Amino acid sequence: MSTNDTKCPVNQTKMTLERFYSDESKNGMCSKCHPCKLGIYDAIRILDAIQTGKGEKHHIPLLRRIARNVKDGSMCKKGKDHGDILYEFLVFHAEDLCRHAKGICDDYECKSLVTYTVNAEQCTMCGKCQEACPSSAVEGQKMELYRTGFTPFRIRQKRCTHCGECLAVCPDSAVLISGDAAGKVPGKERRTIPEPKPAYAHSDECVEASV
Numbered sequence: 001m002s003t004n005d006t007k008c009p010v011n012q013t014k015m016t017l018e019r020f021y022s023d024e025s026k027n028g029m030c031s032k033c034h035p036c037k038l039g040i041y042d043a044i045r046i047l048d049a050i051q052t053g054k055g056e057k058h059h060i061p062l063l064r065r066i067a068r069n070v071k072d073g074s075m076c077k078k079g080k081d082h083g084d085i086l087y088e089f090l091v092f093h094a095e096d097l098c099r100h101a102k103g104i105c106d107d108y109e110c111k112s113l114v115t116y117t118v119n120a121e122q123c124t125m126c127g128k129c130q131e132a133c134p135s136s137a138v139e140g141q142k143m144e145l146y147r148t149g150f151t152p153f154r155i156r157q158k159r160c161t162h163c164g165e166c167l168a169v170c171p172d173s174a175v176l177i178s179g180d181a182a183g184k185v186p187g188k189e190r191r192t193i194p195e196p197k198p199a200y201a202h203s204d205e206c207v208e209a210s211v
């Protein structure tokens with residue numbers, strides 16, 4: 001996946017920093033100065049933790065401090081530019097970052113923050129999701145003629161790796177996707193990922209914590 005393929009600003013920023021960090025060409029980091037090398041590395045690790053549902057309250061002010069250190073302590077334009085990228089992300093996407101820290105990815109891209117469930121009312125028990133699931137995370141019995149008492153289809157969350165295969169194959173839009181790890185955001189019927197973000201209330205608390 002390239003940065004052009006992702007809509008999630010957290011993912012986009014992490015990928016940009018990762019590319020700079022690991023690029024061995026003249027466009028990448030040369031590792032000569034510590035604020036750039038360590039700061040970018042730490043920022044990647046923190047963004048990764050936030051994307052995998054391990055975001056903590058102190059992460060946001062820490063990212064702010066790292067952005068300043070990279071910008072001020074870098075000895076070349078490349079380093080300063082990447083400090084700016086991180087800083088601008090914190091300014092312009094404060095709300096997105098805060099939502100991620102709470103376990104919600106509105107673009108349905110951060111796999112660990114997405115929950116898949118089966119809508120029993122819409123499920124026709126065709127079994128396609130079960131056949132497609134690479135992790136044996138789908139339970140249920142396929143509908144067969146002349147048989148009664150079927151176990152309904154459901155997704156075992158502990159086994160689910162959030163790959164999205166069940167969503168792609170379900171012919172009846174019965175697999176729902178939620179943009180949060182806890183499944184508290186109402187699930188949506190979807191065939192593809194992603195779609196435009198839902199509007200959400202602006203939170204001053206998040207913005208103040210971010211920048």
Ligand code: SF4
Binds near residue numbers: 078
């Ligand atoms: S700021 Fe420039 S010189 Fe320093 S490590 Fe980064 S890329 Fe190299």
Ligand code: SF4
Binds near residue numbers: 134136159164165167
């Ligand atoms: S998202 Fe992937 S792992 Fe999870 S139930 Fe669907 S197919 Fe299985």
Ligand code: SF4
Binds near residue numbers: 124128173
């Ligand atoms: S593919 Fe859809 S309709 Fe078929 S069993 Fe799975 S959830 Fe139900």
